[in-house]
């Protein structure tokens with residue numbers, strides 16, 4: 001009987017790199033692949049240090065991208081030995097993206113961006129052209145999948161697709177069942193084996209659509225590992241799917257990748273309401289007609 005070990009984390013030295021956009025390619029209408037390259041993907045010298053070459057070991061390895069509002073330069077962290085120092089004022093504007101592909105021989109790194117229509121990263125990806133500069137750091141942590149399990153269950157929305165794609169492409173002989181939530185049939189990446197595609201439906205919460213799909217593809221027997229990522233509310237619902245399938249915490253890896261305004265925490269929602277109330281009071285005060293003496 002094989003020994004079952006849960007997934008574990010492996011730390012990598014974090015390095016800040018300056019790279020160039022080589023090309024862009026629309027994998028689907030809402031998913032843009034940006035290929036970056038440059039000398040700093042290899043080992044390089046900076047500030048009197050020899051920094052290691054880029055490496056990626058885990059399928060959900062991610063990097064931090066340092067971006068800027070239009071007309072500004074990005075604020076960058078400082079490279080120290082094995083770690084980065086993040087300035088506070090101004091703080092870097094950083095966003096997190098999965099390493100979709102790294103080819104050390106070609107010296108190329110692919111990142112897949114959901115073009116969701118707003119946000120500094122989404123907008124950067126929409127406008128990116130060959131020759132544009134991109135500063136990134138990482139990966140810092142790699143997930144090492146568990147051993148000895150009978151099957152993997154992967155579930156996520158389109159932001160989790162780059163990681164899910166790497167998992168299905170490189171699963172070490174273990175059966176993989178994956179459910180991915182995308183906008184429509186146009187967004188399916190059909191060359192990926194073993195993926196069940198589900199589409200967002202008007203009037204039905206994304207969480208329910210994906211949870212139903214994940215439940216329906218899970219085998220009835222055997223020891224499983226479940227990996228979940230995507231919008232925070234969707235991930236919360238999928239955690240409860242894991243529970244109903246009898247997948248305990250040691251065999252569950254779940255990460256919220258982004259937060260929809262509809263899924264704010266209750267405290268966040270209360271603070272937002274308080275802020276709105278304060279603003280509307282201020283507006284009323286500012287627009288009040290002064291009383292005149294009669």
Ligand SMILES: Cc1cc2nc3c(=O)[nH]c(=O)nc-3n(C[C@H](O)[C@H](O)[C@H](O)COP(=O)(O)OP(=O)(O)OC[C@H]3O[C@@H](n4cnc5c(N)ncnc54)[C@H](O)[C@@H]3O)c2cc1C
Pocket residue numbers: 062095096097098099112113114115116118119120121122123158159160162163255256257258259260261
């Ligand atoms: C470990 C990790 C790996 C990730 N990998 C990827 C990846 O490979 N590809 C990828 O596309 N994303 C990935 N994400 C998610 C990505 O970091 C977020 O979507 C991020 O918020 C995008 O930044 P932004 O500047 O475009 O939008 P923000 O400025 O963060 O947000 C602006 C507005 O857009 C909304 N928004 C943000 N993301 C989405 C979305 N995907 N769909 C709809 N509305 C959205 C927000 O709710 C907010 O209202 C990953 C996140 C993590 C934590």
